[in-house]
Amino acid sequence: MCINMVKVAFKVNGEHIELDVSPRELLINTLRSKLGLTSVKYGCGIGECGACTVLVNGEPVLACLTLTVDVNSKDIITLEGLSKNGLTDIQRAFIEEGAIQCGYCTPGFIIMAEYMLREVPNPTISDVKEYLKGNLCRCTGYINIFRAVLKAAKSRVSR
Amino acid sequence: MVIEIPLVNITARNTHIIPFEFEYYEPRSLEEALELLAKFKGEAKILAGGTDLLVKMKTRIIEPKVIVNIKRIQGLRYIIEENEHIRIGALTTLRDIEKSTIVEKNLPALHDAVKVMGSIQIRNMATLVGNLCNASPAADTAPPLLVYNARVVAMSTRGKRFIPLEEFFKGPGITALEPDEMLVEVIVKKNNKGSSAFEKVSRVVVDLAIASAAVYAEISSDGVIEDSRVAVGSVAPKPIRTRILEERIKGLRLGSEELKKAIYEIDREISPITDVRSTAEYRRHIVKVLVWNAIERVYRRIRGECV
Ligand SMILES: Cc1cc2nc3c(=O)[nH]c(=O)nc-3n(C[C@H](O)[C@H](O)[C@H](O)COP(=O)(O)OP(=O)(O)OC[C@H]3O[C@@H](n4cnc5c(N)ncnc54)[C@H](O)[C@@H]3O)c2cc1C
Ligand code: FES
Ligand code: FES
Numbered sequence: 001m002c003i004n005m006v007k008v009a010f011k012v013n014g015e016h017i018e019l020d021v022s023p024r025e026l027l028i029n030t031l032r033s034k035l036g037l038t039s040v041k042y043g044c045g046i047g048e049c050g051a052c053t054v055l056v057n058g059e060p061v062l063a064c065l066t067l068t069v070d071v072n073s074k075d076i077i078t079l080e081g082l083s084k085n086g087l088t089d090i091q092r093a094f095i096e097e098g099a100i101q102c103g104y105c106t107p108g109f110i111i112m113a114e115y116m117l118r119e120v121p122n123p124t125i126s127d128v129k130e131y132l133k134g135n136l137c138r139c140t141g142y143i144n145i146f147r148a149v150l151k152a153a154k155s156r157v158s159r
Numbered sequence: 160m161v162i163e164i165p166l167v168n169i170t171a172r173n174t175h176i177i178p179f180e181f182e183y184y185e186p187r188s189l190e191e192a193l194e195l196l197a198k199f200k201g202e203a204k205i206l207a208g209g210t211d212l213l214v215k216m217k218t219r220i221i222e223p224k225v226i227v228n229i230k231r232i233q234g235l236r237y238i239i240e241e242n243e244h245i246r247i248g249a250l251t252t253l254r255d256i257e258k259s260t261i262v263e264k265n266l267p268a269l270h271d272a273v274k275v276m277g278s279i280q281i282r283n284m285a286t287l288v289g290n291l292c293n294a295s296p297a298a299d300t301a302p303p304l305l306v307y308n309a310r311v312v313a314m315s316t317r318g319k320r321f322i323p324l325e326e327f328f329k330g331p332g333i334t335a336l337e338p339d340e341m342l343v344e345v346i347v348k349k350n351n352k353g354s355s356a357f358e359k360v361s362r363v364v365v366d367l368a369i370a371s372a373a374v375y376a377e378i379s380s381d382g383v384i385e386d387s388r389v390a391v392g393s394v395a396p397k398p399i400r401t402r403i404l405e406e407r408i409k410g411l412r413l414g415s416e417e418l419k420k421a422i423y424e425i426d427r428e429i430s431p432i433t434d435v436r437s438t439a440e441y442r443r444h445i446v447k448v449l450v451w452n453a454i455e456r457v458y459r460r461i462r463g464e465c466v
Contacts, residue, residue: 006183023183023226026176045174046214048365053280060280064174065213067206069183070228112279133364134278 008072012037013081021068028052028063031078039079039107043136050135053108054078060115079107082114090114090152097148101139108135113149123153174217182225189314192229192341197316199225201338206230207250208285210277211293235343238262247345253282253290253300266347267460268303268355268373268453275299278365288342291327294334294397295367301328301398302373303357304345305390312344313337321346328397353377353386356456358449362436368393369437372449376457382413384454393436394429394446401428404450413458422447 009018012035021030031037031054043051045064052063055077082088090113093099100106109132116123116131123131128149137145186192196203204223206212207230215221229235229250236250240261247256253273256262263270276282276290276299290300291311301324309324313336324345327335336342359371371392377385387405392398407421431442459465 004182022180024177024180029176042175045217047210047277047281050278050280059283061284062210062280065209065284067183067209067213067228069185070209070230115279131279134280 006069008069010071010073011075013077013084023067023069025068026064027066027068027071030068031063037078037080041104041107043104048136050108050112051105053111053135055111055115060112079110082110089155090149093148093152093155094145097144097151099140099144099148105135105137109137109145113152117153117156121153122157123150125150177213177216178219179222181223183228184225185228185231187231189232189343192227192232193314193316195227196339196341203227205341207289208252210281210285211289229341240265243349245347245349247287249286249288249341249343251287253277253285253287254279256287257282265349266303266307266355268306268357268375269300271357272299272303272359272373275359287345291345292334292336292342294328294332296331296395296397297367297371297393298398299359299368299371299392302371302390302392303355304347305398305400306355306373306375306388307347307350308388309345309347311342312346313340314343315340325400330396350375354457354460356453356460358453358456360445360449367436370394370442370446370449372446372453374450374453374457376454378413378458378461382458384408384411384413389450391429391446391450394431394442396430399428401425403428413454419451422450425450
C-alpha cells in the first residue's frame, strides 16, 4: 500500500489522537505544533542533544528523528503527561537543587531520569551519567542535575 | 562595475523538517518488503532506526524517492543462540544487544562496542544491521564482527545469499548489497578457545570514533599470543582486518618490546585521513595504543580478571 496523506492514531499522555499527516512529518513537529506539547524541545535536530526525548511505549525516543507515521498505534508520554497531577518528585528535586537555569534542556533530562528510575531504582552516580549522556545542558554544568536525580531516586526508594 | 554577491549557502542545514516529499511504505512481511525493493530498485531506501538515514535526509545528503519502513515486519528482532552460531535479526536494536547475556558471554567485543555507542536514546532506536548497512568507516559494530568472521544474509525476490562481512564493506557508505536486496540477519560463529575485546577513542562520550580496534585472540596462560584476528575502524575508507599484523604478532609475548614493534607496522595496512574529529597523524598513533590495550584486555578476560 502506498501512502500519501496518512491517517495515524496514537495515544499521547493517555489521550487518544487521530490525525492526517504527510509521511515526512516529524514527531517533534506534530507534538509541538499540532498538539501544543511544547515541553518537547528542538535543540539540534540530529539526535545529539536529547532535548526532544519522549517515551514511546515506555522507551526513550528522539522525536526529532522519528516520523509521526512511525508512532501509529503507539503510546507516547511527554513531560506534560508525567506532571499531569502536579510537579513530579524529579521536577521538585530539580528545583530544590538548582538544576535548572534557562530550562530548555530540562524536559529531556526529566524524561530520561524517569526512564532510568523505572529501570534502575537505586542508581549510582555512574548510572546517572550513563543514562543522561545523550542530554546536553549549556547552562548548569551538570553537577546539580546529577545531584537532583540522585535525590529523587533516594526519596522514591525510601517511599 | 560588477559587484559580486556571495551566494547564500543553500546547503546550510535546517534540521527542523525533512525538506522534500517521498512515497512511504510500511510492509507487514519480508516478502512484501522485498517486492517493494524489487519494484523501485535504486529509488527506495530502507528505514530502520532512522538515526543515520533521517539525519542524512534532513541535511539533504540523500533524497530518496521512496521510503520502505521495515519496522512493522514481525519476526526480525531476535538474538538466537545455537550450538555453533549466534544469529541476530535485522530489527535487533543496539540496546537489545547491550542487554543480551548471550552477547555478553559469547561476543564480548561486540558487547564492549554497543555499550559505548551513542546515547541510550540512540541505542534504543538504532539497529545493528543499520550500523553495518550505513557502512561508515567508523561503524563501531564492524571491527568486532570482522574479528568474529561474521557473515550477513542478504535477501531479494531473486533469492538469498551469504556474504562474509569483510566482503560486505566496499568503501565509505558503500556495501555489497544490490539495490533490491535487504540485509535480514547477521550470523556469528562462536569462538570458545580465546576471547575478544573492543577499544575506541572519541572526542566526547557521544561521538563517532576517532579510531577503534577489536581483537580476538587465543593467548597461553603465560601470555604468548597463539592466534589472533585484529580489525580497526576509522583509519581506512572502510573497517578493515589487519592480516599482516595478525601474522606478525603470532608467538609474541604480551607487554614485550617485540609486540610493540610489530604493532607499529600496522602503519603499512592503514590509510587514515584528517577530518573534523582528528588528524591522520593522531589516528596513526592512537590506533596502535588501542590494539595494544585490546590485546591486554583479551588476556585479562581469558584469565577471568575482568568481564
Ligand atoms: C547522536 C548519534 C550518535 C551516534 N553514535 C554512534 C556511535 O557511537 N557509533 C556508531 O557506529 N554509530 C553511531 N551513530 C550512527 C547510527 O546511530 C548507527 O549507525 C545506527 O546503528 C544506525 O542504525 P539505524 O537502525 O538507525 O539505521 P537507519 O538510519 O535506519 O539506516 C542506516 C542505513 O542502512 C540502511 N538499512 C537499514 N536497515 C537495512 C537492512 N535491513 N537492509 C539493507 N539496508 C538497511 C538504510 O537504508 C540506511 O542507508 C550515531 C548517530 C547519532 C545520531
Ligand atoms: S533535537 Fe532531537 S536530539 Fe537534539
Ligand atoms: S538549563 Fe539551560 S540548557 Fe540546561
